[in-house]
Amino acid sequence: MENELSAGVTADLDVLEFIQNQAFDGLYYHSLLGPAYEWVNASFWQSLGYGPHAMPTAAAARCAAMHPADLAAADLLLAECVQNPQQPYDFVARYTHLDGSLVWMRCRGVVRRDAEGTPLQLIVTMLNITPEKQDQKYIQELADHYSLILGSQSVYIVKTDNEGNYTYANDFFYERFGYEQDIIGTSSMLSIIEEDRSKCLDMVMRCFAQPEVSHQVILRKISSDNSIKANHWELKGIVGPQGEVVEILCVGYDVTLLVENLHKLQHLLDVTSQQNVRLQNFAYIISHNIRSHSANLTSLVEMLTEAEDDEQRTMFLQMLQTSTEKLADTIVNLSDIVAVNSNVNKPKAPRVLRAEIDKTLETLSVVIRQHAIKVEVQIPADLVVTVVPAYLDSILLNLLSNAVKYRAPQRPALIQLSAHRESGFVVLTVQDNGLGLDLIKNQAKLFGMYKTFHDNEDARGVGLFITKNHIEAMQGSISVESEVGVGSAFKVWFNEKS
Amino acid sequence: MKKANLAYVVEDDPITSTITKLLIKKNLHFKEVQTYANGQRAFDHLLSVLEYGCDVPDLILLDLNMPLMDGWEFLDAFARLPLAKSVCVFILTSSIRPEDIDKATFYQQVSGYFSKPLDKRNVALMQQLFQEATC
Numbered sequence: 086m087e088n089e090l091s092a093g094v095t096a097d098l099d100v101l102e103f104i105q106n107q108a109f110d111g112l113y114y115h116s117l118l119g120p121a122y123e124w125v126n127a128s129f130w131q132s133l134g135y136g137p138h139a140m141p142t143a144a145a146a147r148c149a150a151m152h153p154a155d156l157a158a159a160d161l162l163l164a165e166c167v168q169n170p171q172q173p174y175d176f177v178a179r180y181t182h183l184d185g186s187l188v189w190m191r192c193r194g195v196v197r198r199d200a201e202g203t204p205l206q207l208i209v210t211m212l213n214i215t216p217e218k219q220d221q222k223y224i225q226e227l228a229d230h231y232s233l234i235l236g237s238q239s240v241y242i243v244k245t246d247n248e249g250n251y252t253y254a255n256d257f258f259y260e261r262f263g264y265e266q267d268i269i270g271t272s273s274m275l276s277i278i279e280e281d282r283s284k285c286l287d288m289v290m291r292c293f294a295q296p297e298v299s300h301q302v303i304l305r306k307i308s309s310d311n312s313i314k315a316n317h318w319e320l321k322g323i324v325g326p327q328g329e330v331v332e333i334l335c336v337g338y339d340v341t342l343l344v345e346n347l348h349k350l351q352h353l354l355d356v357t358s359q360q361n362v363r364l365q366n367f368a369y370i371i372s373h374n375i376r377s378h379s380a381n382l383t384s385l386v387e388m389l390t391e392a393e394d395d396e397q398r399t400m401f402l403q404m405l406q407t408s409t410e411k412l413a414d415t416i417v418n419l420s421d422i423v424a425v426n427s428n429v430n431k432p433k434a435p436r437v438l439r440a441e442i443d444k445t446l447e448t449l450s451v452v453i454r455q456h457a458i459k460v461e462v463q464i465p466a467d468l469v470v471t472v473v474p475a476y477l478d479s480i481l482l483n484l485l486s487n488a489v490k491y492r493a494p495q496r497p498a499l500i501q502l503s504a505h506r507e508s509g510f511v512v513l514t515v516q517d518n519g520l521g522l523d524l525i526k527n528q529a530k531l532f533g534m535y536k537t538f539h540d541n542e543d544a545r546g547v548g549l550f551i552t553k554n555h556i557e558a559m560q561g562s563i564s565v566e567s568e569v570g571v572g573s574a575f576k577v578w579f580n581e582k583s
Numbered sequence: 584m585k586k587a588n589l590a591y592v593v594e595d596d597p598i599t600s601t602i603t604k605l606l607i608k609k610n611l612h613f614k615e616v617q618t619y620a621n622g623q624r625a626f627d628h629l630l631s632v633l634e635y636g637c638d639v640p641d642l643i644l645l646d647l648n649m650p651l652m653d654g655w656e657f658l659d660a661f662a663r664l665p666l667a668k669s670v671c672v673f674i675l676t677s678s679i680r681p682e683d684i685d686k687a688t689f690y691q692q693v694s695g696y697f698s699k700p701l702d703k704r705n706v707a708l709m710q711q712l713f714q715e716a717t718c
């Protein structure tokens with residue numbers, strides 16, 4: 086059948102005419118005997134953009150339109166084919182289009198020989214493969230473009246399957262988190278710090294629910310240098326042909342510094358607003374105290390000038406004297422308070438708590454003996470606290486002298502001191518069986534300035550205020566439990582972390 | 584003219600207390616002025632006054648910052664007392680804290696807020712308010 090068909094075709098000149106002029110994007114005959122001669126068909130020149138009346142006719146015109154490198158390769162290939170009849174003639178040549186662009190031609194040829202095997206002619210058919218070449222080039226560009234993005238040194242690009250196992254991770258991700266082995270197939274969830282895992286899961290669930298939008302989350306992860314890095318991630322579901330989520334694409338970047346700065350800023354803001362409140366309070370208290378004395382002085386002077394007799398005059402003078410003394414005391418108190426408030430960064434040093442308490446008890450030993458107060462100290466002799474030494478002295482003296490001052494007269498006084506460690510703090514407890522306080526009424530005022538709670542003549546109302554300030558200046562805290570008629574227990578939390 | 588028989592001065596500072604006592608005796612013409620070192624003492628006394636049917640004060644000058652029972656606590660306790668006649672209460676304090684002045688307006692019994700010192704101007708104002716007060 087095939088033979089029959091080709092016999093018919095070979096006989097029919099119209100068919101030969103069709104094959105020669107239209108079946109290919111180009112065809113030429115190149116003579117291999119005698120002077121170089123070449124016949125090039127019209128469709129070749131049309132492929133290069135030449136119109137029917139402008140086609141080059143020179144013998145070397147086709148070779149001139151060919152890329153020089155390809156021309157050399159074509160000559161080599163031809164030489165091989167002439168030598169070896171088994172060698173197929175098939176290669177891709179670049180030609181220059183009339184507009185200067187490249188036209189890619191797949192050239193397949195055959196060497197015609199006579200009965201003795203002498204090469205007579207090279208017949209070459211050409212197919213224009215420029216569109217395929219352009220597609221290929223575009224794909225290559227795209228691939229280069231994406232590999233450039235994936236190789237980014239500031240963005241993590243990760244993909245996971247629906248179970249959260251890695252299916253892809255870019256080099257930067259490997260580098261930053263110090264993975265030495267392939268992580269593909271391992272769980273992405275386990276690398277995230279425990280507190281953030283539920284947040285991550287929540288986001289993945291949202292990707293399943295709404296794969297078309299991106300979902301953002303900040304997750305923390307241990308990096309190669311063992312520090313915790315906060316990363317901002319954008320998660321998106323990759324949808325398969327059936328519209329179901331097949332993978333999760335995660336693009337992330339490091340926001341550790343940002344988060345740290347945010348925390349620092351927040352802390353600073355807290356400190357500042359605390360200080361602001363304290364300062365405002367302080368301003369009012371100063372004005373209150375100084376005003377009350379100055380008011381007295383003003384009134385007394387006026388009354389003194391209008392005094393009716395010597396007896397009154399003496400009384401007013403006496404009161405004037407007391408008032409000026411009190412004003413002086415107030416100013417001393419205020420300067421104590423200012424000193425605490427202005428020295429936030431005094432250096433800390435380690436102190437043996439037991440030894441410091443013994444020293445304070447020695448200072449108070451006279452009153453303790455006078456009132457037959459029993460003091461029990463249950464503090465390990467080697468327990469060390471890191472404190473501003475002067476503050477510790479003041480705190481201990483204040484708490485212990487309060488316990489002495491506010492003892493209950495109707496029962497033998499007992500002061501118990503103990504200490505223990507608790508999550509980064511040393512907690513000192515000073516417990517007494519004294520008068521006690523109604524905390525429901527007084528909790529808010531207890532550590533305030535110029536608040537006194539008992540009918541006690543020598544209460545200044547600054548002791549616990551200064552104590553609280555001292556403790557807070559050392560990043561610690563103080564709490565109290567108390568009951569009227571039972572006693573009080575003050576707990577001081579010394580910060581051993583910072 | 585409203586009667587000015589008995590006044591209480593509730594004030595923890597003894598000197599201020601004495602000065603205030605002298606001033607209102609002289610300028611507001613009170614026959615008797617009693618001083619109390621804090622709200623609790625004044626309140627306790629009022630309780631026994633009620634029990635034994637003695638004289639209830641016509642005026643109370645009340646300081647705010649005091650131990651045991653401060654001015655606010657006194658006002659809360661005082662509001663619950665079954666008094667036969669109304670008593671004029673003036674706050675007399677050295678506090679100029681805006682919150683304190685605001686807070687005082689919420690207490691119906693308080694007829695005036697005075698910042699120390701109790702000078703001539705304040706005394707005149709106090710006298711006028713005392714006469715006008717519905718209490």
